[in-house]
Amino acid sequence: MNTKVNFCGIEFKNPVLTASGTFGFGLEYDEYYDISELGGISVKGLTLKPREGNPTPRVAETYGGMLNSVGLQNPGVEVFKSYYLPKLKAEKTCRVIANIAGSSVEDYAEMAKSLAGTDVDLLEVNISCPNVKSGGMAFGTDAANVEAITRAVKAEADKPVVMKLSPNVTDITEMARAAEAGGADGISLINTLMGMKIDVNTRRPVLANVKGGYSGPGVMPVAVRMVYECSKAVGIPIIGMGGIMTGDDAVEFMLAGASLVMVGQFCRSAGRRQGKERHNGLYAPPRDRRRERPYRGR
Numbered sequence: 001m002n003t004k005v006n007f008c009g010i011e012f013k014n015p016v017l018t019a020s021g022t023f024g025f026g027l028e029y030d031e032y033y034d035i036s037e038l039g040g041i042s043v044k045g046l047t048l049k050p051r052e053g054n055p056t057p058r059v060a061e062t063y064g065g066m067l068n069s070v071g072l073q074n075p076g077v078e079v080f081k082s083y084y085l086p087k088l089k090a091e092k093t094c095r096v097i098a099n100i101a102g103s104s105v106e107d108y109a110e111m112a113k114s115l116a117g118t119d120v121d122l123l124e125v126n127i128s129c130p131n132v133k134s135g136g137m138a139f140g141t142d143a144a145n146v147e148a149i150t151r152a153v154k155a156e157a158d159k160p161v162v163m164k165l166s167p168n169v170t171d172i173t174e175m176a177r178a179a180e181a182g183g184a185d186g187i188s189l190i191n192t193l194m195g196m197k198i199d200v201n202t203r204r205p206v207l208a209n210v211k212g213g214y215s216g217p218g219v220m221p222v223a224v225r226m227v228y229e230c231s232k233a234v235g236i237p238i239i240g241m242g243g244i245m246t247g248d249d250a251v252e253f254m255l256a257g258a259s260l261v262m263v264g265q266f267c268r269s270a271g272r273r274q275g276k277e278r279h280n281g282l283y284a285p286p287r288d289r290r291r292e293r294p295y296r297g298r
């Protein structure tokens with residue numbers, strides 16, 4: 001079966017990718033899964049300088065998913081370029097998407113410049129992170145900012161640019177149109193929905209950061225609706241994500257208008273359980289590994 005997808009002029013061997021922040025730099029999962037089987041991976045959000053992220057606790061389980069306030073912990077773009085990217089490109093055949101973030105328009109432009117001339121296949125611009133004080137989601141909830149950042153990144157990038165949209169807006173199509181007007185080659189959505197959880201025993205918020213981003217199967221209907229709306233509003237291609245746990249979920253996003261899909265929560269639960277078969281349909285582990293590591297449940 002031909003599963004190839006041409007997205008923004010780049011050929012993906014199949015339409016299933018991992019979502020940024022849920023799969024590290026891919027190599028960490030090597031023991032459990034051959035990431036070369038994926039269409040691609042979007043690496044953890046990168047910034048100019050390394051970031052330690054927010055104080056813990058910064059993840060919490062919720063009904064239908066989880067909350068996180070990790071806050072873009074990453075080793076910085078230079079470490080990515082000198083270590084992770086060469087290793088990924090030398091050892092793996094999947095596409096590598098650099099997910100980039102910043103605190104100002106200039107930061108985003110600088111990030112794009114820094115990644116120009118590298119082997120990265122595509123840039124995904126995170127203007128929708130709800131867990132950082134400056135920048136992040138503040139950019140992605142204002143159409144003028146979305147357009148300005150898109151333009152600034154496009155001016156420096158030598159790879160296709162995909163703008164990752166925030167669902168924390170009244171009208172997602174306004175942001176999609178702004179990205180298109182700024183010259184984006186594609187859009188990806190959704191990032192996490194703002195949420196909060198309170199421990200009724202301590203009467204305190206569960207996350208040290210108080211609020212966090214909600215993801216997982218609970219957000220899927222919202223994500224599918226937003227992908228559908230954007231597909232009617234813009235002519236550029238879409239990467240859909242938000243709660244995909246099965247092959248049928250992925251197909252649902254494609255029927256809504258996505259060309260590629262990304263899986264986030266699914267990777268986290270799959271990694272935790274080290275048993276891929278239970279997630280029927282999305283992927284099956286290579287046969288030899290299945291023999292090495294039979295799934296024994298929790």
Ligand SMILES: Cc1cc2nc3c(=O)[nH]c(=O)nc-3n(C[C@H](O)[C@H](O)[C@H](O)COP(=O)(O)O)c2cc1C
Nearest residue numbers: 019020021045068126190191215216242243264265
């Ligand atoms: C722990 C965690 C960290 C994340 N970090 C990033 C990030 O660095 N950049 C980004 O664009 N999205 C980030 N996301 C959002 C995911 O890429 C994805 O948009 C979201 O989780 C919805 O997909 P899912 O429901 O399949 O997890 C993160 C999500 C989680 C759960």
